[in-house]
Amino acid sequence: MTMRAAVCVRAGGPEVLEIREVPVPEVREGWSLVRVKGAGLNRSELRTRQGHSPNVRFPRVLGIECVGTVAASTAPELPEGTTVAAVMGEMGREFDGGYAEYALLPNSLLMPVTTTLAWDVLAALPETYLTAQGSLDALGVGPGGQGRLLIRGGTSSVGMAAASIAAGYGVEIAATTRRRDKVGALIGAGVDHVIVDTGEPLTAGLRAIWPEGPDHVLDLVGARTAVDSLRLVRRGGTVCVAGSLSGWAIPDFEPIAMIPSGTRLTAFHSDDIKGSAGAAVLQRIVHQVEAGVYRPNVDRVFGLDDIVAAHRYMENDQASGKVVVVP
Template sequence: MKTMQAAVCVRAGGPEVLEIREVPVPTVRPGWSLVRVRGAGLNRSELRTRQGHSPSVTFPRVLGIECVGTVAASTDPRIPDGTTVAAVMGEMGRAFDGGYAEYALLPNTLLIPVTTTLPWDVLAALPETYLTAYGALDALDVRPGGRLLIRGGTSSVGLAAASIAAGQGVEIAATTRRPDKAGALTAGHVLLDDGGPLELSALWPEGPDWVLDLVGARTAVDSLHLVRRGGTVCVAGSLSGWIVPGFEPIAQIPTGTRLTAFHSDTLKGAAGADALARIVREIEAGVYRPNVDRVFELADIAAAHRYMEQDQAAGKLVVVP
């Protein structure tokens, strides 16, 4: 029996519950193909799952909602062995084992063929982060010449969104809670967020046209009162949690202001293929930045989760088997 190394989350708890184990390589079955994982981006949703905040997830489980790699054993003639692929969401690392391993057995419907010369650690930083940023900006209907506020600007999605929006000719302001991370921001305007209401009157008296809120629960209501009348707020992150206590839409959404959200599952599989191809081209051309903060080996996955949990990163964390 062929075996592989995998980071198995054995129960809910701290980073120490991620154990490197020798486990059988998954057996291919109809509709699923075996992917040799070359890199996997780390995400805060995996952190929350590890902590026990995902009731549908049972342990032990190999976490990881995204990965990139090469097809090792295909059951789909459209994606032959050796094809470079990306996969994201679709219950990866939740209903079935995900990317924290040397191999992952994945539904063919999730596999996105990719043509690229990017190194694996850079490619691994793109799928979930850039597809989320791309989709959220599309949900906001961002246009050239407008004003965009990104809350949670030093998160991997925040940095990706700034990179994309800058390429579209958008004026950008981005927030961070950490002065020591401000240097990572490429936005035209950098704002420190001390946890209270954000003050934008000196910068944009009428407010931004759009707010991309990646902080979520703590800042969503404030964002609704920052955006200009008729502007749009998109909540696409949950750095501060999932629930806005006592939220009253009629009382707290100003007249004419629009509130929307973006769910990254929207661009899984074939739905995200064109967007990811464009993202890869722009990264290769130097138009977008991959924003990789740090690369960890699979054996150091507990340290990677500890680093993520302590909010030390300014950009994307990647693990490579």
């Protein structure tokens, strides 16, 4: 039995993703076969495709998340037909991931979900919303509308999800984008103040909104802006780095010189909410989307055959929200 999969044959541009007929993986102890119904695209996959993930050996089926149904199970708690989501745990890196019609995944990664959402909508949620929720928790942003939140990289899928959650909390939100044509998408997601990032310091625009600075900064741009975010947040506030749009490492980082006294720098990694640790949180998020409290923020849906175009779309920063691939 064979399946269609988007195989990354070597490091390079989007064209190194090839649709191939490959054998459907056979189940083994501790692993179950998932019929993939949708997979959210993530920029970490872009960097893996470019050759920046040192533990990845090509050819590899990329995809750090997927949703679907259990096709063959080795776990009594995961009977065939169960709707599941899976995130991280070296999917698409050490073993093949979600860019395929089937994925063989560790049982420990599978999160059962009960939902009425369409597959493309459900596929937009796991990595994006679990990361957004975990990041806001790390910042101490919660219900009650306390504090002012700045989201850097606001039109990323995680930024849009964080805005949706924080708006539901009643928090006052500012967000950055490099493109004026994305301002409306941010306002629609619940952002109160949009700052167009022209590459110049954000200080003047932000101080015009909040003279003392935000209480919290969710930095999804990452390494390039983290130190600047520490200067922008109010003294005693918190910066959470949860994205890597500009890379993974802060060059020449000197904590004592660069972190203002009393200001907190933290981070959130979505590997912390994989498997059973994220199942209850994901189910709550799904209910909130079904109820219309959270927006799924699906920007565009591509077929598996269009995976090259999907990666180009993501790499060119054309999306305002989540890009999804369906087999």
